[in-house]
Each structure stands twice: as C-alpha cells, then as structure tokens.
Amino acid sequence: MNIHAIKTIYKYEMLRAWETLLQSFASPVITTSLYFVVFGSAIGTRIQQIEGVPYGSFIVPGLIMLALLTQSTANASFGIFLPKFTGAIYEIMSAPISFIEILIGYVGAAATKSFIIGLIILLTAGFFVPLKIAHPFWMLGFLILTCITFSLLGFIIGLWANNFEKLQLIPLLIITPLVFLGGSFYSVDMLPPAWQTITLFNPVVYLISGFRWSFFEVADVSVGLSLSMIVLFMLTCLAIVWWMFKTGYRLRQ
Amino acid sequence: MxxxxxxxxxxxxxxxxxxxxxxxxxxxxxxxxxxxxxxxxxxxxxxxxxxxxxxxxxxxxxxxxxxxxxxxxxxxxxxxxxxxxxxxxxxxxxxxxxxxxxxxxxxxxxxxxxxxxxxxxxxxxxxxxxxxxxxxxxxxxxxxxxxxxxxxxxxxxxxxxxxxxxxxxxxxxxxxxxxxxxxxxxxxxxxxxxxxxxxxxxxxxxxxxxxxxxxxxxxxxxxxxxxxxxxxxxxTLGKKQLHIELEQAIASLPSTLSDWGLELSSDGSQLTFTYDPHNAGSGIAGLLEAVSDAGLVLKDVNTSQSTLEEIFVNLVKETL
The missing domain is CATH 3.40.50.300 (P-loop containing nucleotide triphosphate hydrolases)
Structure with missing residues (x-):
C-alpha cells in the first residue's frame, strides 16, 4: 500500500480546508448558530417539549446531521471534481496508487473535515441550549459512520459530475430536502399517519433518529434499525465506488 | 512498418x-x-x-x-x-x-x-x-x-x-x-x-x-x-537536388535531355535534377556534359538537401 500517497492526498485536502478556513469551518458553524437563534430561541420558546426534551435541545442532533450531510457530500465531491475539472487528475491517474488508496485519501479527508465541523457545532450548541449526551460512544459512532458514508456519496457525485451544475444538483435537490423532511426539526410522531409511512422511505430519518437516541434516548425508529440502515447505505456507496473504479467510470478511458 | x-x-x-x-x-x-x-x-x-x-x-x-x-x-x-x-x-x-x-x-x-x-x-x-x-x-x-x-x-x-x-x-x-x-x-x-x-x-x-x-x-x-x-x-530518405541556372531561358527541354528526368522552371531559366546522394552513379558529371552538348550555357550551379520536415510531410502524405 502506498501510504505516502494516501497521506499526501489527505494532507493536501486538509490543507485546502485550512486555507479556506472561513468557508470550511466558520460558515457551517455560523449557519447552524442562526438555526439555533431562529428555531431554538425564537420559535422554540413557543413550542412544548417533544417527547420530554426541550425543543431547543431536541433539534441539536438534527442540525448537526444537516451540517454533516451537506458538508460531507460537498467536501468529498469538490475534492475529486476539482482535479478532474482542472485536468490535474492526470497526475493521480499516472501515480503508483490504487483506486482504494485514492478513495481513502479523499474520503478520509472529507470525513475528517465533516467530523470536526460536527464537533464544533456540538460545542456551539452548548452555548445556546442545555445538552446531555446519554450515550457518547454511540453518538461518536453515528457521527463517524455518517461522515464516512456521506463522504463516499460525495465522492461518487464528484466522479459522476462533469460540470458544476451536476456537482450541486444532488446536494441541493435531494440531500437538503431529505434532511429537512427527515425529522431534523420535529418528531416523526407529530406527522399525520400517512406522512409517517412516507417518511420511513427517507433514509435520513434513520440517521437522525439513531443520532438523537444517542443524546436523549428518544427515537422514531429502533436504534438497531438506524444502525443497520446507515451501514446498508455505506455498503451501497462502497459498491457503487467499486463499480466506478472497476470500469474506470469517467476516470480512465 | x-x-x-x-x-x-x-x-x-x-x-x-x-x-x-x-x-x-x-x-x-x-x-x-x-x-x-x-x-x-x-x-x-x-x-x-x-x-x-x-x-x-x-x-x-x-x-x-x-x-x-x-x-x-x-x-x-x-x-x-x-x-x-x-x-x-x-x-x-x-x-x-x-x-x-x-x-x-x-x-x-x-x-x-x-x-x-x-x-x-x-x-x-x-x-x-x-x-x-x-x-x-x-x-x-x-x-x-x-x-x-x-x-x-x-x-x-x-x-x-x-x-x-x-x-x-x-x-x-x-x-x-x-x-x-x-x-x-x-x-x-x-x-x-x-x-x-x-x-x-x-x-x-x-x-x-x-x-x-x-x-x-x-x-x-x-x-x-x-x-x-x-x-x-x-x-535513407533524404534527397539532394542540383539546380542548374541557365544563361538564357529556354521554352522547352531539348530532346537530348529528356531521359534525365529534369524539371524546367516556369520561367525556363532553371533546370532541377533530383538524385540520391548515396548512389555512386548519380551521373552529375554526365548530366553537366549533356547540358553543355545541348548547347545550353550554364550561369550557376547549386545543390540543396531535403529537410526532415520534407521527409515527414512526404511520409504523412503517402498514408493519406
């Protein structure tokens, strides 16, 4: 295994985030803080507790997930799309590095960035609402799995996209709506029965439910099902990446 | 190949x-x-x-x-x-x-x-x-x-x-x-x-x-x-050309020179002879003698060699 190459890609991608510090880290934190101000302080004071959890605290896991999912996909997709766009991908393709090593470098860096953002948002949330994490290891586990899974999805989008419009298409038109409709700001139980059934087809529901359970021990679906769904989603992404690498999809003619 | x-x-x-x-x-x-x-x-x-x-x-x-x-x-x-x-x-x-x-x-x-x-x-x-x-x-x-x-x-x-x-x-x-x-x-x-x-x-x-x-x-x-x-x-592929400038322009090649494969310039003042420089019997001396026998007076003589570019262009042309 070409460890030097993996480290090089990883460091390069992390350095890119560091050099665009405001965009990479400050922007998601500011956005999430605004959500806390609007939903937690302004609206939250008028909403009853949900399943015994104050509304301001209840939305914390959903807001972290919102940032994680969008940041993971954006970071990973842009990371591999950029060298494709500039033509610098030739160097990666001609280097003594396997596709798996390329994947570890790019997805590892994107997942790390998202993980850091998730932790920063968690700390920021502590300034706005009282927080208690019932199962910290489960919380970290969900956090890491989600970062990796959605970074894999972002990597797939970055390989698939051949222009900037496509790069933004899935995150804006699919991921963000799914997160908003996935119980970030409410419990699925609050929806009419028909919508509850429809909601169960949204994979993000399982992520947010499991993540919220690790904080407050309240969940829309069982934690085992949440974990199974995220692992299934990760395996699906890995299978797609494997196929893309095997066929050289949009990388090697 | x-x-x-x-x-x-x-x-x-x-x-x-x-x-x-x-x-x-x-x-x-x-x-x-x-x-x-x-x-x-x-x-x-x-x-x-x-x-x-x-x-x-x-x-x-x-x-x-x-x-x-x-x-x-x-x-x-x-x-x-x-x-x-x-x-x-x-x-x-x-x-x-x-x-x-x-x-x-x-x-x-x-x-x-x-x-x-x-x-x-x-x-x-x-x-x-x-x-x-x-x-x-x-x-x-x-x-x-x-x-x-x-x-x-x-x-x-x-x-x-x-x-x-x-x-x-x-x-x-x-x-x-x-x-x-x-x-x-x-x-x-x-x-x-x-x-x-x-x-x-x-x-x-x-x-x-x-x-x-x-x-x-x-x-x-x-x-x-x-x-x-x-x-x-x-x-191997390079050719040489001998350019013979005539004192007086001619309208057409004399029949005695027809076997030499000469090219006459459009103004009739120059004859061009293409030959293989590595071939010992290129016949330059014989050609000059034949030109003189045909009654043509030489003004100047010079040679040129084909460049790699000409060789390349000819090769590519042949495959079209």
Missing part, C-alpha cells in the same frame, strides 16, 4: 520500454492506435512526430496508465504496466501538454504533493536543487497563478521530476512557447538526458525533433510509419 517487427530493437542496446502490438479504440469508435510496436532505448531522446490526432498522446497516456490499451502489452524495464503498475509508474514522469495546475497553490507545495503521490518520502534538499535547476527557486513560495506561461511549464516539469523518475515523457513540451524559451527547454532536456533520464517527447515541430532527438518516430493515423536515428532518416 511490419506488424510483427520490433522497431527500435537492436543488439547491444538496452530497451527500457517495450510496446507490443498496442491498439486503442475509444468508446466513440475512434481507433487512435493500430497494432503499434516500438522499443525505446535506455538513455535516449526519442521524438515522436506526427500531426494533430495522430495518436501520440494516446500512446504516452497508455504507457503512463491514464488510458487503457484495447489490446497489446507494454513493459517498462521488464515490468508489465498493468500487473506491476506500482513499479512502472514509479519510474515514469509525465509532463502533460496542457497547463493543468492549481491557481492558488504554492510552487514548492505542488512539487511536494507530486513527490508524495509517487510514494517518495519528502526530501526538501532534492526539491530545492530541482527548483534551482529549473530556475524556479526564487518563485518557490509564489502561487502558481502569479507565474508566466513558461514558468508554469517548468513547474510541470518539476512536478514530473519530483519523484526522481528514470523515464520522462514530455507531451508537446514547447507548444505555444516563444523561441527563446524553446531553446531553454531543449537545453534542459539535454541536461536531463546527460543525468541518465530517458526522454520521450511528442511534437509536431520538426525543428524540435531535428534539434534534440537521437531517434525520431513518425506516427500518423495510429500507425508508426518510421523509426530510426535522425541521421539515418536523413541518410
């Missing part, structure tokens, strides 16, 4: 890259390479000449691992480029035709990235020397976007050399650069060869091949039309 032949292979010469019956057909159906075989010698400068779309870039992209060959095999120093890609790619550096560089990155960082990507430990002493050799040391902390086109091309060469390769591919290294920079680039290529690096460059500038290459290969429509030492090509 015969399909089973091994162009470039001869006794006593070490082969570093062996290309055997390589074909490439893209998904669009375009056949870029047709059963091409070629041996590249260790330590040489090989120029691959060909018009745009001849298949030169496809060939080097296959060797470097960027494009998959449809059929055929390539070995680098005896290692297969597919089965043993880590070994072969570690030995190769590639300078692409396009200036594919990040805009905001610092020069030194992009070289460090290249070195790491090829599995080499960071070695800032080596990179410092490399940048000095490329006259880029004082620009090491500059963002790439602040560099001139010529400097960017040198950065690309630096990136290709960052992992200390033994084979360097230069795809159209002087495309779009001014004459002075082109000469600098040639000097740099010669220095690299002296340090033991095998250099393969693609070009459609004949002057470039003529100026620096040890051997020249001509590719057109995916086929290798010719591969030989530059001087051998000139020797």
């Amino acid at each position: 015969g399909k089973s032949a091994r162009p470039g292979n001869s006794l006593g010469v070490q082969t570093i890259i062996s290309i055997s019956n390589v074909s490439k057909t893209y998904a669009s159906g375009h056949q870029a390479l047709k059963d091409l075989s070629l041996d590249i010698r260790r330590g040489e400068i090989l120029a691959l000449l060909g018009p745009n779309g001849a298949g030169k870039t496809t060939l080097i992209s296959i060797i470097c691992g960027i494009v998959n060959a449809t059929t055929g095999t390539v070995t680098v120093d005896g290692h297969d480029i597919v089965a043993d890609f880590r070994t072969t790619r570690s030995m190769i550096g590639l300078v692409p035709q396009e200036l594919t560089l990040g805009a905001f990155e610092k020069v030194i960082n992009t070289l460090r990235f290249s070195r790491g990507l090829f599995g080499k430990k960071q070695d800032d002493v080596y990179l410092e020397q490399l940048l000095k050799n490329l006259s880029l040391w004082d620009k090491r902390n500059n963002p790439i976007m602040s560099l001139s086109g010529g400097m960017k091309r040198r950065v690309l060469i630096g990136k290709a050399l960052a992992h200390e390769p033994t084979v360097l591919f230069l795809d159209e290294p002087t495309a779009g650069v001014d004459v002075e920079l082109r000469k600098d680039m040639w000097a740099l290529i010669r220095r690299l060869r002296e340090s033991g690096v095998t250099i393969i460059l693609t070009t459609h500038y004949i002057e470039e091949a003529e100026g620096i290459a040890d051997r020249v290969g001509v590719i057109n429509r995916g086929e290798l039309l010719l591969l030989d030492a530059k001087h051998s090509i000139m020797h």
Whole structure:
C-alpha cells in the first residue's frame, strides 16, 4: 500500500480546508448558530417539549446531521471534481496508487473535515441550549459512520459530475430536502399517519433518529434499525465506488 | 512498418520500454492506435512526430496508465504496466501538454504533493536543487497563478521530476512557447538526458525533433510509419537536388535531355535534377556534359538537401 500517497492526498485536502478556513469551518458553524437563534430561541420558546426534551435541545442532533450531510457530500465531491475539472487528475491517474488508496485519501479527508465541523457545532450548541449526551460512544459512532458514508456519496457525485451544475444538483435537490423532511426539526410522531409511512422511505430519518437516541434516548425508529440502515447505505456507496473504479467510470478511458 | 517487427530493437542496446502490438479504440469508435510496436532505448531522446490526432498522446497516456490499451502489452524495464503498475509508474514522469495546475497553490507545495503521490518520502534538499535547476527557486513560495506561461511549464516539469523518475515523457513540451524559451527547454532536456533520464517527447515541430532527438518516430493515423536515428532518416530518405541556372531561358527541354528526368522552371531559366546522394552513379558529371552538348550555357550551379520536415510531410502524405 502506498501510504505516502494516501497521506499526501489527505494532507493536501486538509490543507485546502485550512486555507479556506472561513468557508470550511466558520460558515457551517455560523449557519447552524442562526438555526439555533431562529428555531431554538425564537420559535422554540413557543413550542412544548417533544417527547420530554426541550425543543431547543431536541433539534441539536438534527442540525448537526444537516451540517454533516451537506458538508460531507460537498467536501468529498469538490475534492475529486476539482482535479478532474482542472485536468490535474492526470497526475493521480499516472501515480503508483490504487483506486482504494485514492478513495481513502479523499474520503478520509472529507470525513475528517465533516467530523470536526460536527464537533464544533456540538460545542456551539452548548452555548445556546442545555445538552446531555446519554450515550457518547454511540453518538461518536453515528457521527463517524455518517461522515464516512456521506463522504463516499460525495465522492461518487464528484466522479459522476462533469460540470458544476451536476456537482450541486444532488446536494441541493435531494440531500437538503431529505434532511429537512427527515425529522431534523420535529418528531416523526407529530406527522399525520400517512406522512409517517412516507417518511420511513427517507433514509435520513434513520440517521437522525439513531443520532438523537444517542443524546436523549428518544427515537422514531429502533436504534438497531438506524444502525443497520446507515451501514446498508455505506455498503451501497462502497459498491457503487467499486463499480466506478472497476470500469474506470469517467476516470480512465 | 511490419506488424510483427520490433522497431527500435537492436543488439547491444538496452530497451527500457517495450510496446507490443498496442491498439486503442475509444468508446466513440475512434481507433487512435493500430497494432503499434516500438522499443525505446535506455538513455535516449526519442521524438515522436506526427500531426494533430495522430495518436501520440494516446500512446504516452497508455504507457503512463491514464488510458487503457484495447489490446497489446507494454513493459517498462521488464515490468508489465498493468500487473506491476506500482513499479512502472514509479519510474515514469509525465509532463502533460496542457497547463493543468492549481491557481492558488504554492510552487514548492505542488512539487511536494507530486513527490508524495509517487510514494517518495519528502526530501526538501532534492526539491530545492530541482527548483534551482529549473530556475524556479526564487518563485518557490509564489502561487502558481502569479507565474508566466513558461514558468508554469517548468513547474510541470518539476512536478514530473519530483519523484526522481528514470523515464520522462514530455507531451508537446514547447507548444505555444516563444523561441527563446524553446531553446531553454531543449537545453534542459539535454541536461536531463546527460543525468541518465530517458526522454520521450511528442511534437509536431520538426525543428524540435531535428534539434534534440537521437531517434525520431513518425506516427500518423495510429500507425508508426518510421523509426530510426535522425541521421539515418536523413541518410535513407533524404534527397539532394542540383539546380542548374541557365544563361538564357529556354521554352522547352531539348530532346537530348529528356531521359534525365529534369524539371524546367516556369520561367525556363532553371533546370532541377533530383538524385540520391548515396548512389555512386548519380551521373552529375554526365548530366553537366549533356547540358553543355545541348548547347545550353550554364550561369550557376547549386545543390540543396531535403529537410526532415520534407521527409515527414512526404511520409504523412503517402498514408493519406
């Protein structure tokens, strides 16, 4: 295994985030803080507790997930799309590095960035609402799995996209709506029965439910099902990446 | 070129890259390479000449691992480029035709990235020397976007050399650069060869091949039309012409000169005789005597030799 190459890609991608510090880290934190101000302080004071959890605290896991999912996909997709766009991908393709090593470098860096953002948002949330994490290891586990899974999805989008419009298409038109409709700001139980059934087809529901359970021990679906769904989603992404690498999809003619 | 032949292979010469019956057909159906075989010698400068779309870039992209060959095999120093890609790619550096560089990155960082990507430990002493050799040391902390086109091309060469390769591919290294920079680039290529690096460059500038290459290969429509030492090509395919200027213009060739295959200029003042300089019986003396016997008075006589460009143009024309 070409460890030097993996480290090089990883460091390069992390350095890119560091050099665009405001965009990479400050922007998601500011956005999430605004959500806390609007939903937690302004609206939250008028909403009853949900399943015994104050509304301001209840939305914390959903807001972290919102940032994680969008940041993971954006970071990973842009990371591999950029060298494709500039033509610098030739160097990666001609280097003594396997596709798996390329994947570890790019997805590892994107997942790390998202993980850091998730932790920063968690700390920021502590300034706005009282927080208690019932199962910290489960919380970290969900956090890491989600970062990796959605970074894999972002990597797939970055390989698939051949222009900037496509790069933004899935995150804006699919991921963000799914997160908003996935119980970030409410419990699925609050929806009419028909919508509850429809909601169960949204994979993000399982992520947010499991993540919220690790904080407050309240969940829309069982934690085992949440974990199974995220692992299934990760395996699906890995299978797609494997196929893309095997066929050289949009990388090697 | 015969399909089973091994162009470039001869006794006593070490082969570093062996290309055997390589074909490439893209998904669009375009056949870029047709059963091409070629041996590249260790330590040489090989120029691959060909018009745009001849298949030169496809060939080097296959060797470097960027494009998959449809059929055929390539070995680098005896290692297969597919089965043993880590070994072969570690030995190769590639300078692409396009200036594919990040805009905001610092020069030194992009070289460090290249070195790491090829599995080499960071070695800032080596990179410092490399940048000095490329006259880029004082620009090491500059963002790439602040560099001139010529400097960017040198950065690309630096990136290709960052992992200390033994084979360097230069795809159209002087495309779009001014004459002075082109000469600098040639000097740099010669220095690299002296340090033991095998250099393969693609070009459609004949002057470039003529100026620096040890051997020249001509590719057109995916086929290798010719591969030989530059001087051998000139020797084998080069023609000489004898131009005879007449004191008085004539309307037509005298019948006694009709067997000599002479060309009469449109104004009737010059006769041109094309001959093989390596053929002992070219008959120049006999021709001059026949011209005199025909009653023509000579004003001046001079000779010219075909250039590599003329040879190249004729070769490419023949395949159209």
